[in-house]
Structure formats: structure tokens, C-alpha cells
Amino acid sequence: MSRGTVADTSVEALVKREYQAGFVTDIESDTLPPGLDESVIRFISQKKHEPEWLTDWRLEAYRRWLDMPHPRWAHVDFPDIDFQAISYYSAPRSSGDGPKSLDEVDPELLRTYEKLGIPLHEQEVLAGVVKDRAPGDAAGIIAGDGSAGGDRALESAPTGEAAEDAGAEGRSPNVAVDAVFDSVSIATTFKDKLRDAGVIFCSISEAVQEHPELVRQYLGSVVPAGDNFFAALNSAVYSDGSFVYVPEGVRCPMELSTYFRINAQNTGQFERTLIIAEKGAYVSYLEGCTAPMRDENQLHAAVVELIAHEDAEIKYSTVQNWYPGDAEGRGGIYNFVTKRGACLGDRAKISWTQVETGSAITWKYPSVVLRGNDSIGEFYSVALTNNRQQADTGTKMIHLGRNTRSTIISKGISAGRSNNSYRGLVRTTPTAHGARNYTQCDSLLIGTECGAHTFPYIENRCxxxxxxxxxxxxxxxxxxxxxxxxRGIDPEKAVSMIVNGFCKEVFRELPMEFAVEAGKLLEVSLEGSVG
Amino acid sequence: MKIIEINNLHVNVEGKPILRGVNLGIAPGEVHAIMGPNGSGKSTLANVLAGRPGYEIVDGELVFLGQDVAAMEPEERAQSGLFLAFQYPVEIPGVSNMEFLKGALDSLRAAREEPPLSTVEFMKRVRALAARLDLNPEFLKRGVNEGFSGGEKKRNEILQMLLLEPRLAVLDETDSGLDIDALQVVARGVNDYRDGLTAAGEMLDPGQVERAVLLITHYQRLLDHIVPDFVHVLTGGRIVESGDRTLALKLEEQGYAWLAS
Structure with missing residues (x-):
């Protein structure tokens, strides 16, 4: 077009994107030099004062890992990872043997969490709740401009008991936060309130010390140490993560939340999460992740295990925003994660909800083993890829018990030159009489250079x-x-509106404050997807 | 000042000349109708006014409210008060009409540096307009145009026009595919707009209405319900004849063949 030119606002031309959590925190840290052998594993285990059985379990996992080939079946493309170039342990130096209170935590670190909008101080969270929650309205803590639950709460924090009481009386689910920075768990808030309810929520290192019998009973019971390449690596070198135990008949009084952040250079993050819901218990758990912008790729290989006994329910929500790399595909996180839940008892329910917008490569299949009769597995997923990102994600629903039911709703959004694959397995065994599965798998393409792929596997023996x-x-x-x-709406807002509409069925499964955040995150991740 | 002035407008689509020197001026309060055979460039005119990508202005001027808008983005034109009622309103699954309308209104108000309407006031306005246009208020919860009948889609366009209160409403074959009842509802909406009905449900004083309508239609029957001040015949990419509404009646009787193209 000559003089009457309207810029090309068709859905082509995908370029820039701003990653807003890409700052680096300048703190002193104890970092192990790169490399992996048995001495590294012994070092990690010793650093954490682990019992001998756990050290042996790690070493056994390591020996199995050595014999395993690097998996290549996923629809993703990346160079071989040099596992000897990675550091397997990095801890903020000031933490020493672990901080006893927030006062002992490096202030620089606290500022990092403030930047991320994580409400570390209990009162800030409470104040946020009191201030923002209109009657009957479930919105709250992280609502607002998305960057500053903590900051905003800080400005308006009333002091002392008043805030505490107001928060406690509100019907709102408060959020208890465990924050994992590089390899070490920094602070767990709301501990007292949870202890009163009988709920254990702490770092897994702490659980090994305080509740070794529970850890020993369940660790590796859903994802065995030799389950797959990355799970074996994680079992050998996992550094920290969260541990949740909800006793029989207890409904956890608040949302539990973990924020993971990779800060140090050339480190891998290998966190391990273990959640156990006893008979009739209920817990909702949220997980959020960010990392600084770096030119190299960083490895994140987590394992999450969920155990739901009879009539128990676990709801696990993830908002994953690891650094995706730049527009040309340089840098970014390799997110190779094994997440699996077991519905051990009758009528147990496990529900995974994930919003995956970050990482250079995502390789992740949160799954449910439906062992108990009438147990329920759910998977709700939004996976968005832009620029050069690659995602191969989905779920496995393994039906063993009678009348087990599973629902899979997957929404894949591809923009730029990215590739987005859904890979899912639904398996029924001969014992799964009356089992039912419903799978809905929708892909949305933005532009003409991206790819959407679907690999559904169905193995029905019933x-x-x-x-x-x-x-x-x-x-x-x-x-x-x-x-x-x-109608006056600019193209970026329009795309974000359309994409949000596309994801509605999944967003409504998220806790309200996360749904708001997820919507904003999509908007940021789509920046530059229309020219 | 005219609402819009089109001077010697030449437009190509995929390199092919479609409009070849269109001249047209519309003053406040006026209703103009553009008629013409298929392929004469009617819809091109509507689209180029709104700034749809793919329509290349090779010559001429497009002056809206005293400003040359030829290089402006579609949303900027909309924000300055130009509205297009689509011939084929597209569906946006999953985005509710409510979100869409609020998003549009908020954008337009933001451009005028006005605060967004409260949700209560917004809902009040939309409900009243829906009732006026015989639209079930349940439609607000449905996806934009999703599963709408042809008539509902067109009434939804008119609702948006009344809600957004533009200065110029371009209606691209809004009468196509409507039965007689729906046609009357749509015509009533357009007449209300011309006469100064505000989104808040008030009528502006006649002297204060600074709005204009450009109707693009195939059929004279719409003009029985919306009486135009001027009728223009577009053929071969030019306006070849202009007159009052009797021109439309003549066209219906005699067709377009008598006109030199």
C-alpha cells in the first residue's frame, strides 16, 4: 500500500517478546562446581544430613540413570545435554543450615520475591486479603497488576493482631507459600496455622528430618527412581522441594503454594515434591516458576508425586513461566518434568491444572493412576508456545479400578515459529469395568509458521x-x-481476548487469584505475536 | 464541517483497480444510500473506510472529521468514531458478547480519556438496548456471534452501533438475509441512531445530533424503512448518478442498465 497504508495487522509477523521475570539476583551463593559423580550425590546428601537409606536410594537411582539412554521420542529438537557441565547444587550462602526466620534471609532475596509478587510475609498476605476481597467475591491476593501482591499489601498492611484476626475470619482461602530459590527452600509461611489443622507443609529436606517415616514410605512410590531418564536423575540429585501431608478427614484450611526460581548460572534445578492426602482429606496446591534471562539453556528436571487415599482429593495447579529463550531460540529453560498421582483408595480424586507459557522446551505429562474403584483423574491444560519454543505435553490416565473416570481438556496455542504437541495416553486394564474417559484436545494457531500436533494413544483392554x-x-x-x-480494540488486546476465550474451560479450574495471573501471563507471552 | 469527505478515491484490491475516483461528502444528520450492481465496489468502499487490510488506496483522500484517516489503523479510526456494521459478522468462540462489548466500549472511552463505565451502568445500557432490538439478554453470555441466526447477528451489529455511539455508521448490506420483522427492528435501530438516541437511553436535541449514516444496499426495500437524504449509484468503481430517494425507486423499476458506466 502506498499512501493509504494500514500496517499489516494480519496475524503474521511474530517477533519480540518481553520476559518480565528475567532479572538476576546478586546474592552470594554456595555452588558446587559443575559435574556429576557419586561424590556429588554424597555431598548433597551429607549437606542435607540425610539418613543412610536415602543416600543409598539416591546412589541406586544414579547407577540406574547411568545405564539409561537419553529419551528421544518427544516431538522436540535440542542438542545433547552435557550433564557434566551442570552444577547440581547451589544455595544462597546466607542460609547456612537453613534460615530460622525471615530475618535471617538475605534481604536481596526477599526483594526478589517482592518483585515476583510473592507474599512471603504472612501479614502482607492477610492485609491483601482484607483489603481486596469484596463480599462474596473470591478474587484477591494476586489480583491487580499482577506484579505486586506483596508490594501492594505492604503499603497497606495494618499492624499486629487486627490484621491477623481479620484474615482468619475471612472465608477466603489464604495462601501459604514455600519458596524454593535455586536448590534450597527459603521460607515457609503460615506454618503455625497449618500445624493447628494438623497439616504438614515444609520443605522436603525438613520432612526428611522431622517425618522420616512418611518420606520413606512414599518417596518413589508413585514415580520409582528408575521410572525414566529424568526421574532417575532427579532421584539421584534432587536438592529440595515441598512436602505436604494432610491427615485423615482434614480439609486443608488454605491454598498451599510453592514458587520456584532458578537464579544461579549453570545450575540445574531438581526439585522433588511429595503430597499425601489421607482418607477423606482435601488439599489444593499451587506451583509457580520463573527464572532469569540467560543465554545458556538451563535444566529443570522435577519430580512430583501425589498420593490420594480413599475419598481424598488433591488439586494441583501449575503456572509455569520459566524463561522461554529469546526470539531466536537462544537460552531458556529445558523443563523436563515427571508428575504423577496415584488414586490409591476408592473414590479418590486427583486433578491437574496447568498453564504452561514458559520454557524453551517443555516435556511434561502429569498423569493419574486410577487404582481405587470410582476414583477420578482430571487434566486441564493450557500450553502456549511463541517464537522458537517447543512443547510436548499431555497426560496419562491409567484406569485400573472399576468405574474409574478421567477427563482430559487440553488447549494448545501456537504462535511464532513454535511447535506445540499434545501427547496423551488413556489406558484401561481388564479390571477397569465401566471405566470412562473423555478427552478434548483443541489447538489454536496464530500465524502461519507455527505447528500444532496431536498424539493421542488409546490402549483399551476392557x-x-x-x-x-x-x-x-x-x-x-x-x-x-x-x-x-x-470496534476500537487494538490487535494485541484482541489476540489476548481471543486466546483467553479459547482457554476458558481450563482457567475456570484454577483458583481465582491464579486465573487472573494466568490471563495476564498469556497476554505477556503473546506480546509481539501480532505485528 | 462534513462528517466525511471522500475525494477522488482510487482503491486496488490484489493489484486490481476496484474504486476509480469516488467523490462523496456526508454532512451531519444526513443519511446516504449507495446502491449498485454486484461487483461495483460497494463493499470495497465500506471496507476501505474502516481500514481493512488488503485494500490499497492508490490515490485520493479519506477525510473523516477533518482528519485524513487513510494511514490510520482500523482501531484508531474506530476510536475517532467510525463504525462499520459488517455484512457477515464473524464468530469469536469462547469470548462472550459481554466481554467483547465491554472491551470495545472501554477502549473507545480510554481513547477519549474517559474512565470505563461501571459494570452496573454498562449492563443497564446493554440490557435496555437488547430489549429495544428484541434480543434475548441471554445472548450476552454466549460467544460473540456464536450460534447466532443471520437476523441475530445483524441486530447485534445494530446494538453495538447504539452502544458505541459513533459519528459515522457505515452499514454494509445490513438488510441482506433479514425477514421483514427483523428488517423493521434493524431499521428502527438505525432511525433511533440518526435521531440521536444515546446509549444511556436519552434523545439528544435535534440540533445537537452530529451523526451520519452511510447505507450500502442492493434493495430499495430497506429505504422504505430508513429514508435516505441522498441516493448514489456506484458502478464500475465510480458514482455515476446521485439523487434523492426517488432515484432508488427508479432503479427498482428500471434496473441499472440505463446508467452509463
Whole structure:
């Protein structure tokens, strides 16, 4: 177009993107030199004062890992990882043997969490709740500009008992936060309140010291040490993570939350999370992740195990925003994660909800083993890839018990030159009489250079099972964009509105404060996806 | 000042000349109708006014409210008060009409440096307009145009026009595919707009209405319900004849063949 030119606002031209959590925190840290052998594992284990059985368990995992080939079946492409170039332990120096209170934590670190909007101070959280929660409204803590739950709360924090009481009386689910910085758990808030309810929420290192019998009973019971390449590596070198135990009949009085952050250079993060819900217990757990911008790739290989006994329910939500790399695909996190839950008892329920917008490569299949009769597994996923990102994600639903039910809702959004794959397995065994699965798998394409792929695997060995699979692929069309623009809405807002609409079924499964954050995150991640 | 002045407008689509020197001026309060055979460039005119990508202005001027808008983005034109009612309103699954309308109104108000309407006031306005246009208020919860009948889509366009209160409303074959009842509802909406109905449900004083309408239509029957001040015939990319509404009646009787193209 010559003089009457309207810039090309068609859904082409995907370029820049700003990663807002990409700052580096300048703190002193104790970091092990790169390299992996048995002495590194012994070092980690010793540093954490672990009992001998755990050291042996790590070493056994390491020996099995040595014999395993690097998996190559996922629809992702990356150079071989040099596992000897990674440091397997990095701890902020000031923590020493672990901080006893927030006062002992490096102030620089606390500022990092403030930047991330993580409410570390209990009163800040409470103040946020009191201030923002309109009657009957579930929105709250992280609502607002998304960057500053903590900051804003800080400005308005009333002092002392008043805030405490107001928060306690509100019907709101407060959020207890465990923050993992590089390899070490920094602070766990709300401990007292949880202890009163009988809920254990602490770092897994602490659980090894305080509740060794529980850890020994359940660690590796859902994801065995030799389960797969990355799970074996994690079992050998995991540094920290969260531990949750909800006793029989207890409904956890607040949302539990962990924030993970990779800060140090050339470190891997190998966290280990273990959540146990006894008979009739309920817990909702949230996990959020960020990392600084770095040119090299960083490895994140976590293992999460969930155990739900009879009539128990675990709801696990993730908002993953690891650094995705730059527009040309330099840097970014390799997010190779094994997440699996076991519904051991009858009528148990495990629900995974994930919003995956970050990481250079995501390789992740949160799964449920439905062992108890009438148990329920759910997987709700939004995976967004932009620029050069690659995601291969989905779930496995393994039906063993009678009348077990599973639901899979997967929303993949591809923009830029990214590749986004859904990979899912639904398996029923001959014992799973009356099992039912419903899978819906939708892909949305933005632009013409991205890819969306679907790999559904169905293995049905039960004649009375019902398995449904629906899939759609659609595009954000130029017509839709133009309609929005003609009504005064700029193209980036329009795309974000359309994408949010596409993800609605998943967002409504998220706790409210996370749903708000997730919506904003999509908006940020899509920046530059329309030119 | 005219609402819009189109001077010697030449437009290409995919390198092919479609409009070849269109001249048209619309003053406040006026309703103009553009008629013409298929392929004469009617919809091109509507789209180029709104700034749809793919329509290349090769010559001429597009002056809206005294400002040359030819290089402006579609959303900037919308923000300065130009509205297009689409011939084929597109669906946006998952985005509710409520979110969409609020998003549009907030954007327009922000551009005018006005604060967003409260949700209560917004809902009040939308409900009243929906009732006026015989739209079930349940439609607000549904996706934008999702599963709407042809008539509902067109009424939804008129609702948006009344809610957003533009200065110029371009209606691109809004009458196509409407039965007679729906046509009357749509016509009533357009007449209300022309007469100064505000989104808050008030009528502006006649002297204060600074709005204009450009109707693009195939059929004279719409003009029985919305009486135009001027009728223009577009053929071969030019306006070849202009007159009052009797021109439309003549066209219906005699077709376009008598006009020199």
C-alpha cells in the first residue's frame, strides 16, 4: 500500500517478546562446581544430613540413570545435554543450615520475591486479603497488576493482631507459600496455622528430618527412581522441594503454594515434591516458576508425586513461566518434568491444572493412576508456545479400578515459529469395568509458521469401558482481528481476548487469584505475536 | 464541517483497480444510500473506510472529521468514531458478547480519556438496548456471534452501533438475509441512531445530533424503512448518478442498465 497504508495487522509477523521475570539476583551463593559423580550425590546428601537409606536410594537411582539412554521420542529438537557441565547444587550462602526466620534471609532475596509478587510475609498476605476481597467475591491476593501482591499489601498492611484476626475470619482461602530459590527452600509461611489443622507443609529436606517415616514410605512410590531418564536423575540429585501431608478427614484450611526460581548460572534445578492426602482429606496446591534471562539453556528436571487415599482429593495447579529463550531460540529453560498421582483408595480424586507459557522446551505429562474403584483423574491444560519454543505435553490416565473416570481438556496455542504437541495416553486394564474417559484436545494457531500436533494413544483392554476423544484445530483469523479492531480494540488486546476465550474451560479450574495471573501471563507471552 | 469527505478515491484490491475516483461528502444528520450492481465496489468502499487490510488506496483522500484517516489503523479510526456494521459478522468462540462489548466500549472511552463505565451502568445500557432490538439478554453470555441466526447477528451489529455511539455508521448490506420483522427492528435501530438516541437511553436535541449514516444496499426495500437524504449509484468503481430517494425507486423499476458506466 502506498499512501493509504494500514500496517499489516494480519496475524503474521511474530517477533519480540518481553520476559518480565528475567532479572538476576546478586546474592552470594554456595555452588558446587559443575559435574556429576557419586561424590556429588554424597555431598548433597551429607549437606542435607540425610539418613543412610536415602543416600543409598539416591546412589541406586544414579547407577540406574547411568545405564539409561537419553529419551528421544518427544516431538522436540535440542542438542545433547552435557550433564557434566551442570552444577547440581547451589544455595544462597546466607542460609547456612537453613534460615530460622525471615530475618535471617538475605534481604536481596526477599526483594526478589517482592518483585515476583510473592507474599512471603504472612501479614502482607492477610492485609491483601482484607483489603481486596469484596463480599462474596473470591478474587484477591494476586489480583491487580499482577506484579505486586506483596508490594501492594505492604503499603497497606495494618499492624499486629487486627490484621491477623481479620484474615482468619475471612472465608477466603489464604495462601501459604514455600519458596524454593535455586536448590534450597527459603521460607515457609503460615506454618503455625497449618500445624493447628494438623497439616504438614515444609520443605522436603525438613520432612526428611522431622517425618522420616512418611518420606520413606512414599518417596518413589508413585514415580520409582528408575521410572525414566529424568526421574532417575532427579532421584539421584534432587536438592529440595515441598512436602505436604494432610491427615485423615482434614480439609486443608488454605491454598498451599510453592514458587520456584532458578537464579544461579549453570545450575540445574531438581526439585522433588511429595503430597499425601489421607482418607477423606482435601488439599489444593499451587506451583509457580520463573527464572532469569540467560543465554545458556538451563535444566529443570522435577519430580512430583501425589498420593490420594480413599475419598481424598488433591488439586494441583501449575503456572509455569520459566524463561522461554529469546526470539531466536537462544537460552531458556529445558523443563523436563515427571508428575504423577496415584488414586490409591476408592473414590479418590486427583486433578491437574496447568498453564504452561514458559520454557524453551517443555516435556511434561502429569498423569493419574486410577487404582481405587470410582476414583477420578482430571487434566486441564493450557500450553502456549511463541517464537522458537517447543512443547510436548499431555497426560496419562491409567484406569485400573472399576468405574474409574478421567477427563482430559487440553488447549494448545501456537504462535511464532513454535511447535506445540499434545501427547496423551488413556489406558484401561481388564479390571477397569465401566471405566470412562473423555478427552478434548483443541489447538489454536496464530500465524502461519507455527505447528500444532496431536498424539493421542488409546490402549483399551476392557470391554465395558467408554472412551471419547474430540479434537479441533482453529486459527485466530484476520476477520476476527479486524472485527475487534473495528470496534476500537487494538490487535494485541484482541489476540489476548481471543486466546483467553479459547482457554476458558481450563482457567475456570484454577483458583481465582491464579486465573487472573494466568490471563495476564498469556497476554505477556503473546506480546509481539501480532505485528 | 462534513462528517466525511471522500475525494477522488482510487482503491486496488490484489493489484486490481476496484474504486476509480469516488467523490462523496456526508454532512451531519444526513443519511446516504449507495446502491449498485454486484461487483461495483460497494463493499470495497465500506471496507476501505474502516481500514481493512488488503485494500490499497492508490490515490485520493479519506477525510473523516477533518482528519485524513487513510494511514490510520482500523482501531484508531474506530476510536475517532467510525463504525462499520459488517455484512457477515464473524464468530469469536469462547469470548462472550459481554466481554467483547465491554472491551470495545472501554477502549473507545480510554481513547477519549474517559474512565470505563461501571459494570452496573454498562449492563443497564446493554440490557435496555437488547430489549429495544428484541434480543434475548441471554445472548450476552454466549460467544460473540456464536450460534447466532443471520437476523441475530445483524441486530447485534445494530446494538453495538447504539452502544458505541459513533459519528459515522457505515452499514454494509445490513438488510441482506433479514425477514421483514427483523428488517423493521434493524431499521428502527438505525432511525433511533440518526435521531440521536444515546446509549444511556436519552434523545439528544435535534440540533445537537452530529451523526451520519452511510447505507450500502442492493434493495430499495430497506429505504422504505430508513429514508435516505441522498441516493448514489456506484458502478464500475465510480458514482455515476446521485439523487434523492426517488432515484432508488427508479432503479427498482428500471434496473441499472440505463446508467452509463
Amino acid at each position: 470391554a465395558t469401558a467408554t472412551i471419547e476423544h474430540e479434537a479441533t484445530t482453529s486459527k485466530v483469523s484476520d476477520e476476527q482481528l479486524f472485527l475487534c479492531q473495528q
